[in-house]
Amino acid sequence: MTTQEKFETQTFEAQTYEEWLKFAAESLQSNARDNPYLDAKTDVYLLLSTVTQRRQAYIMAFPETLLTQEEMRRLSQLLSRRAKGEPMAYILGERDFWSLNLAVAPTTLIPRPDTEILVEKAVELVKNKINSLHFNRQSFSILDLGTGTGAIALALSAELTDWAEKFGVILRIWGADFLPDAVELARSNARRNHIHNVEFVQSDWFDNIHESFDMIVTNPPYIDAQDEHLTQGDVRFEPLTALVAAENGFGDLRHIIEQAPNYLKPQGYLLLEHGWQQGEKVRSFFAQNLWQGVETLKDYGDNERITLGRLK
Numbered sequence: 001m002t003t004q005e006k007f008e009t010q011t012f013e014a015q016t017y018e019e020w021l022k023f024a025a026e027s028l029q030s031n032a033r034d035n036p037y038l039d040a041k042t043d044v045y046l047l048l049s050t051v052t053q054r055r056q057a058y059i060m061a062f063p064e065t066l067l068t069q070e071e072m073r074r075l076s077q078l079l080s081r082r083a084k085g086e087p088m089a090y091i092l093g094e095r096d097f098w099s100l101n102l103a104v105a106p107t108t109l110i111p112r113p114d115t116e117i118l119v120e121k122a123v124e125l126v127k128n129k130i131n132s133l134h135f136n137r138q139s140f141s142i143l144d145l146g147t148g149t150g151a152i153a154l155a156l157s158a159e160l161t162d163w164a165e166k167f168g169v170i171l172r173i174w175g176a177d178f179l180p181d182a183v184e185l186a187r188s189n190a191r192r193n194h195i196h197n198v199e200f201v202q203s204d205w206f207d208n209i210h211e212s213f214d215m216i217v218t219n220p221p222y223i224d225a226q227d228e229h230l231t232q233g234d235v236r237f238e239p240l241t242a243l244v245a246a247e248n249g250f251g252d253l254r255h256i257i258e259q260a261p262n263y264l265k266p267q268g269y270l271l272l273e274h275g276w277q278q279g280e281k282v283r284s285f286f287a288q289n290l291w292q293g294v295e296t297l298k299d300y301g302d303n304e305r306i307t308l309g310r311l312k
């Protein structure tokens with residue numbers, strides 16, 4: 001009997017938290033050969049905590065608590081999805097990013113910790129700029145292209161809005177995605193996190209953008225359609241629209257770098273996330289007569305990951 005059938009034909013004999021945790025961890029572990037990305041123990045605690053609405057501390061303190069039939073049924077469904085390798089973020093419907101808790105959906109990418117490096121650098125640049133002697137304007141504008149869940153735009157708002165206000169500067173942030181469902185998800189994430197100064201628009205890159213910004217940030221699709229990683233781990237469940245780009249993965253990066261000067265104010269910044277082997281080529285897309293200070297930053301694994309430049 002396959003693991004899938006085992007879950008589906010399981011009769012729900014009364015089980016305690018402890019019994020279910022043991023059963024579930026063993027079931028996932030027996031799947032780990034096909035699916036080395038599972039972290040069985042952490043995952044089963046999270047699933048149990050989600051379904052019972054109990055904190056892990058409560059589960060550990062009262063392991064003899066009996067599960068209800070409805071809880072057992074829900075747990076069986078979620079465990080079955082996890083056993084097939086579906087990312088925990090899609091199963092739970094949420095993921096933490098920066099200081100935020102974001103709803104996630106299969107329409108777009110699950111936000112990654114590496115993208116926080118882009119946020120960190122953007123925060124540093126905005127603070128330096130507003131702090132500088134030459135900054136005498138009353139607003140600072142940022143565009144997040146390919147916003148997905150809204151992760152980057154919302155993190156920048158959460159980090160910078162109050163800080164900018166202390167300097168009398170109003171932060172204006174836009175997020176754009178070409179998928180209506182992603183735009184809706186990003187808007188709901190703004191409400192979920194009580195963020196009111198980010199506007200989300202539907203736009204195929206710059207097609208629906210009609211002004212210029214102090215900073216453009218983006219984590220566009222950058223994977224080659226033939227890349228074998230697309231058939232492994234979490235990305236198998238994420239949409240190709242968020243992952244794959246033409247020109248061996250460089251098409252969207254090149255397009256954005258070439259078009260950005262038309263949508264940036266003088267001295268405006270462009271920051272892009274890209275693949276760990278793409279740094280050199282991405283730097284070459286920045287025309288020398290237009291850009292200055294082009295550099296690439298490394299991620300936590302010491303790989304080239306974020307390239308930025310400032311318009312002359």
Ligand SMILES: C[S@@+](CC[C@H](N)C(=O)[O-])C[C@H]1O[C@@H](n2cnc3c(N)ncnc32)[C@H](O)[C@@H]1O
Nearest residue numbers: 108109111146147148177178204205219220242
């Ligand atoms: C790698 S995901 C990044 C999502 C989010 N910014 C993050 O960092 O988690 C790329 C996003 O770009 C969007 N996208 C792809 N092609 C696009 C296009 N032509 N115009 C606008 N957005 C696009 C996808 O829908 C997806 O949400």
